[in-house]
Amino acid sequence: MTTRIQDDLFAAVNADWLATTEIPADKPRISAFDELVLEIEKSLTEDLTELSKNLPTENAELLEAIKFYNKAGDWKTRDKADFTAVKKELAKIENLTSLSKLSERLTDLIFHSQAPVPFGIGVEPDMKDAQNYALGLTGPGLILPDTTYYADEHPRKAELLDFWQKNSAEILTTFGVENAEKIAADAVKFDSLLVDSANTSEEWAKYAELYNPVSYEEFLSKITTVDLKPFFDSFVKKNPEKIIIFEPRFYDRFNDLISQENWELIKSWMLVKIARKATSFLSEDLRILGSAYGRFLSNISEARSQEKHQLDVTEGYFDQVIGLFYGKKYFGDEAKADVKRMTSAMIKIYQDRLRTNTWLSLATREKAIEKLDAITVNIAYPDQLPEVFKRLKVGAASLYEDAVRFDEILTARHYEKYNEKVDKSEWHMPAHMVNAYYSPDANSINFPAAILQAPFYSLKQTASQNYGGIGAVIAHEISHAFDNNGAQFDKYGNLNKWWTDKDYAAFEIKQNEMIGEFDGLETEAGKANGKLIVSENIADQGGITAALTATKLEADANLEEFFTQWAKIWRMKASIEFQQMLLSMDVHAPGKLRANVPPTNLDEFFSTFDVQAADKMYRAPEKRVKIW
Incomplete structure (x- = not known):
């Protein structure tokens, strides 16, 4: 029997994928994120193998990464080394x-x-x-x-x-x-x-x-x-x-x-x-x-295969070096400009939504808009590598001894920082990581190159699809500036109460509504913990809401494409054991809940798919949680 979107958006949109996609034998799960990871692993393995034959002597940091990569793949030496x-x-x-x-x-x-x-x-x-x-x-x-x-x-x-x-x-x-x-x-x-x-x-x-x-x-x-x-x-x-x-x-x-x-x-x-x-x-x-x-x-x-392990070990010490190489090779200026445009649009929509917000005072709304104005947007890859990568030099000793020496260098650098000012331009993710993040202490949002591709984003996708994918992810990260944690940091990145007491009390009521909406929801691995996942759920709801607003401004807006793409980016299959572990410690809701719950707080979802009270995806208007 075919699953209807009105009963289960996640299962209906991803039916073929769920039926045919298998979890890789060396991984605990497969998802839209993981599929990109697999492609990137394949590309980087080919790239680093080629660079091993034609050493990048003009790039000192990348050269050391390749030397380490070669040493990590020298199994003849590794197998005969003593301890x-x-x-x-x-x-x-x-x-x-x-x-x-x-x-x-x-x-x-x-x-x-x-x-x-x-x-x-x-x-x-x-x-x-x-x-x-x-x-x-x-x-x-x-x-x-x-x-x-x-x-x-x-x-x-x-x-x-x-x-x-x-x-x-x-x-x-x-x-x-x-x-x-x-x-x-x-x-x-x-x-x-x-x-x-x-x-x-x-x-x-x-x-x-x-x-x-x-x-x-x-x-x-x-x-x-x-x-x-x-x-x-x-x-x-x-x-x-x-x-x-x-x-x-x-x-x-x-x-x-x-x-x-x-x-x-x-x-x-x-x-x-x-x-x-x-x-x-x-x-x-x-x-x-x-x-x-x-x-x-x-x-x-x-x-993991020896080949994949070789890449893993190298990334353990040279992640930013490999990321910068990846970003410059695979991410073009046209796409960067387009994502920059979408991000600016998301921020403007957030500002507009704050101006018309009905549950915050003018004073708090003005401070929130100031914080939005101050957000730094970083796309694809950083301008330069952290200085510490200049210190990582591969020696003549064993792979383990190189790793020990690198750990000493990285430890020294970690404690050196205490006597310095914080470098807020430093990225906390390499460009080849399929992820994105908001940094509350820097009030910045970062979108590594790896996530800026289909199904999240593509110049070949429609605007509605891109907003349902990367647009919602962009707005999700912006929303983290106003989730239960981020909302407590000001525009400079300091933990500083900038809300009125009355407004923050109203926000806490809405937080509790979001906790209640997810708490106890059943998954095949157990029940969701609404308190653990509340910050990400606030960000998901803010993200899909702002992205939907942006989509509706497009001349060729197609809300079916928007919601369908949203469901696609959260597709996931995983072992029960891995799902149980995530339920206990991951601040994100399971993929199916991320796909299915946020749309049910949007009136447009019900009108787009003619969802009625008898349908499983139905949520009564008075129970639809609206925050941002």
């Missing part, structure tokens, strides 16, 4: 006899070791002073995808931890580590201690609420089991005023968790982390072994 370099890294931790010894060696370990310390001190733009950087504390992260997996009732908790433990022991044994089974078991024990102090996915999703500053003096006086001052002194030019606590429960329990009593567990956890990371750069057998847990987690039947 001396890995054992050297493991020995740095094996030789530590106490937590106090870790404390003494902390600075050297962070800057010159593959060992992750059991807490995170990061450098990020200060949410309340976006021109400058701040230091932040996080916990060390968890083995399982998020905190919900540790609930006793979770059906996969035991099998996943058991698999990770046995897999880790096998990796350690390959490296000649004694007592590998006990070390792996102790790593899992340490992980179990961290769960209650870790942020939930819902907490991470409310990133504007993660800003919990404490004074530098208070921070140092509270954390007593590890002496952090020498580490700070090693890279800061003057004492910080504050440290941002991103995981408050971890901060409160720091001395209990990172303690001498737990030292053997911590040590085991660090050893396992070193060993697991090393597997990506060594023999074929270790590569397969090291990626086994990820495949088990998402029910992936095959490991």
Whole structure:
């Protein structure tokens, strides 16, 4: 029986695709995004192989990327190499006899070791002073995808931890580590201690609420089991005023968790982390072994091919270099100008919608329009590479040793930034990534070249199709400036309340309406969590609404094409295990819900397809959520 659009837009539009498309054996899903990824992987593999034969000597950064790519694909050398370099890294931790010894060696370990310390001190733009950087504390992260997996009732908790433990022991044994089974078991024990102090996915999703500053003096006086001052002194030019606590429960329990009593567990956890990371750069057998847990987690039947792995490893260090090459080769000026035009149109429509908004005061609307005026639009690829790529030079040693040295360089660069002003022109995605993003601290929207192609965008598609694809994506990113997180940042990128209290209270009511619209909706993998996905749902709704407005201004507007294209860009098939993981931690709604729910808040959807009260896609007018 044929599915009708009136009953299921996603299934009706994508029926043939859903029936015939198979999930690749080495991936957990296939989607409109992933199909482009596959094409880009194929193109880049051909390009880098050709560049390997004709080295790009005129492009120093790309030349180093090709050298690394060649080394990553030299399986004869990788398979016969010994593990001396890995054992050297493991020995740095094996030789530590106490937590106090870790404390003494902390600075050297962070800057010159593959060992992750059991807490995170990061450098990020200060949410309340976006021109400058701040230091932040996080916990060390968890083995399982998020905190919900540790609930006793979770059906996969035991099998996943058991698999990770046995897999880790096998990796350690390959490296000649004694007592590998006990070390792996102790790593899992340490992980179990961290769960209650870790942020939930819902907490991470409310990133504007993660800003919990404490004074530098208070921070140092509270954390007593590890002496952090020498580490700070090693890279800061003057004492910080504050440290941002991103995981408050971890901060409160720091001395209990990172303690001498737990030292053997911590040590085991660090050893396992070193060993697991090393597997990506060594023999074929270790590569397969090291990626086994990820495949088990998402029910992936095959490991990545050697050819794809070679590209993956290279992108791990040279992503922006490869992205810039891709963008310049594959993205033309005509398309860039057209996307720029569409973006300007989207921003103008948002301004017009704000001017006629009926639930905000004039003062808040004017501030919102100012924020729109200040948005920086970045299309296709950055003007230049970050300076750090000039420092990555491939040496004569092994692939693993190059990776270790590159990690040291990138770590040093990360902490160097603290003493600098924030470079808001720096991209956070390479140009060959099929994605887009809004940066609240820079008040910018970025559209990498890779997403600016069919089905999202094409000069061969109609204007209505392009607005249903990339137009809605563009407006989605603009909407992030006014979602539950982005709305708390001002036009300069600072966390700063620019709303009136009454207006923000009205906005929170609308947020709750959006939460309620999605919360508990059934999918084949479980129920949606409306609170986790609210920011992306606000952006989706704002995006489709603005793009629809733009479409209707076109002389040849075709709303059937618009809504059909919208449904196409969210097509997706995935393993149940992967879908379950996304439901627990992804801030985006599942593809089918993204395709089906936002249109039901638009009156034009019902008139375009003559959707009646008896149809499954029907939503009563009074229940249609309207925000932007």
